Amino acid sequence: MLDECDYVVNVPKFKTHGLTFLTGAIKNLFGLVSGTYKMELHKNHFDADGFSKMLVDVYIETRPALTIVDGVTALEGNGPGTSGTPRHMGLLLAGPDCVAIDAVLAFAMGADPLDVLTTRYAADKGLGIADMGSIDILGERLENIVDRSFKLPQTSMVTKIPRPVQAIIRRLIHYYPLVNHKNCTGCETCVKICPQKAMSKKDGRIVINYYLCISCFCCQETCPCAAIDIKKNWFTKMIGL
Ligand code: SF4
Ligand code: SF4
16 A cells, blocks of 8 residues: 555654653554554564564655654653643654654653664664754754653653663563553453453453563553553562663
8 A cells, every 4th residue: 555655744743652752753653554463563572672673664664755743732751642641842843854853852852862762773774863963953943842841651761771781671670551440431442452462351340461461551552541550560660760
């Protein structure tokens, strides 16, 4: 189907994301992957590292001619679903380089652009510019768009650790979903979307089979009631992330 298009125009919203830190230009292209195959990709690339590399592969295949980001009202905190909080940023970004656009979005969040793994891996492959000093920006000055009080997703706290150490301890850090039964209406949206079939309804309550769960946070992303909380294992708590 993409082969039949002359150009792809990519129109993401500016949101945080539990697994990939940022839902921006590159992550948005995952929407081009068709239904059930999307779930397969989630299953096969379940950690932030593998999932981000897969997203970069999707970017290589699609390479939009133009990306326009709606960042007028962004989503901060534990986005991209209803667990995030809308925040007025007043930003509209457009350009042909998804790597540069995502770098600017991360900068606007007060984060290091290379902490967003899709940006880092795409830049490593020479697919775009992630160095803020080398990006040509027209319009608003960069220092005017950064918002240091922007709330980053809880799962991104691992980026506070020096990068060489991150690679070692990432395996010990674990975030997982927990159903907040006070908010849950039992709609079963999460049950239908879970790529691992790890969720089910038992005696009227949603339960998660943690032997199957891969912490992809699709359930959190799609829950219409902010009823999926993100919890951390003892090690993650112990090191204060
Ligand atoms: S999607 Fe949310 S509200 Fe619906 S059943 Fe799942 S946890 Fe409950
Ligand atoms: S329970 Fe949620 S986080 Fe776990 S695999 Fe299913 S959708 Fe992903």
